[in-house]
Amino acid sequence: MTASTTPILSMKGVTRVYRQGKVDVHALRGVDLDIHKGDFAAIWGPSGSGKSTVLNQMGALDQPTAGTVLLEGTDLGSLSRKALSAMRRDRIGFVFQSYNLIPVLTAYENAESIMALQGVPVAERRDRVMGLLEDVGLEGLEDRRPHELSGGQQQRVAIARALASNPAVILADEPTANLDSVTSEKLLDMMARLNNERGATFVFSTHDPRVMKYARRVIGLVDGRVDSDVQKEQGVEHKHQSRV
């Protein structure tokens, strides 16, 4: 589990300044960060530390004020809006805190929708979606609409959807924030299993210590800077990189 290969995601000197009226809000103040294949990394920090902003930068949802974000070697800053849409569709899987799913589509259709955009043949879509829904424990609930599912089930559909398009990385912004602790832990269990079994790369943000303990890598964020970056291995913590 070493980080010798080229990273999937690489942030170099990324700053992000929001103008709010006459005040500049420095959400990110120079973030350098690499995400490697197979990572199961938590971005950890208090509210307002810049977790969402980092994930938005990684996921090509937002442009940095300065610095570069490379996704599988491609500088996102060099891409057109259309190319960014395609990048999000094909290489990124998103899971948000809430409002993840398209309300008019069933669980099955939500999971299928990105593959449909990608032009994956129906039969292949069917195989993959049924496999994934089974994997996330939603067998038999394929035809339910989001409002007929619990919060935890909705997040599972979102994860199935994110995985379905075979992305390079799945970015989850506080996926458990709206869930109770038991459901949160189940969800994290499941994500860890998918990481193990399928080799899916996860980066998720949280400020919940119970969630954080599932992470094999914890990136601490304080005031828009990476404060610590800890890689845990077989229960043994060792400092991978640190900036104080």
Add this chain to the structure above:
Amino acid sequence: MMLLKMAWRNVWRNHRRSSITIVAMTLALVAELLYSGLVTGMIHSMEDDATEFDLGDLQVFHEGYLTRPSLYDVVPDAGTLIGKLEEAGYQAAPRLYAGGLGGSGDMSAGVQMVGIDPVRDARTLALSEAMAEGAWLDAADPSGVVVGRGLARTLGLDLGSELLVVSQGADGSIANALYTVRGILMSVAASMDRSSVLMTEDAFRELMVLPEGVHKVIIRRPKDVPLKQAKTQVAALAGMGATDPAEGSVAVEGQAATVETGTDGLDVMTWEEINPFLAQMLAGVSGMVAIVYFIVYLAVAILILNAMLMAVFERIKEFGVLKAIGYSPRQVMIMMILEGLIQASVALVAGLLLAAPGMWWLQNRGVDVGALGGIQMVGMTMPPIWKAHYTWSTVQVPIIMLFVITFIAVLWPALRAARISPVEAMHHQ
């Protein structure tokens, strides 16, 4: 496919709003369908009236007679021409005209005497069937005249009333004669209604001392001959030789075909050339119809625009998610446009089903507007039963307009939806 499925379900998400939009679209479509049929029906009947009661399809007269009518400008050998026309399948009737003064009791009014061949005229035009009271002219009753209803009212004439007509004969003598009203015409055309005194050809010739020639030959063509072609054929029969505009004997298309026959020139004109205003108006009505469509649909468009903008604002987060997970702005836009078009399609089905009985009724039964007392437009009187007329294009235009207007109205909301930034959408409450 995915986009269509989503659009379809989105339409039914907010039942109330979509229903209101669809109902408005449907009512507008129904109104437009009925309206367009009625207007087309009116155009048709006015065109028919113009040709059946007044103008015929074509007329032959002395060159310039139309602009400067003169008692002396006649078609010399009309009998021969009418014979040839009838042989060629046309209906033709001679007409003679002169102005004069009509009097009854101590009332008087300017009148136009029209000399008519009762039998030929009845074959050619429908005037003989448009009697409000009494009977059509009869050659056996040379002192019996038929007058317009307006004139009858002015002079206080009833059936059997005596009418004194005074004029100046072709020889310069004072012409006067006493006639008996044997028929009163329905209101067909305004000028005819106000001043016409129809009499037999012989009575006219005697009164006006005009033994020879006629002022107009009024012609109806066989149904299957187009107007332009009929004009060429009639011109040829009238001895005007080639009158194809391309061959140069007629200078400008749409103007009278003129040829010198000795010292006399003859004109052949279509009804559209004789009454270009009516022809233009009838052609222009489609433009007016389009404007009314536009106004009705504009109201609907504002409603659609409003409903769709509300839908966009309610769903900002959702659009944010769509954009975040890889839907392109174009795909979001297409989805929104589809939502509008789906509503229009539902309105189309509902509107056609709702309008069909009304359309059938208007086309076959019509509306009785007789009570309104004969509305006049451009010198023509509306028929007492107003029937709609439906062709493919009468139905097509309101439908196409509905879709075009819907498309235009959803463009802006669709663009708003397509432009939503995922990051801002997440922050939206």
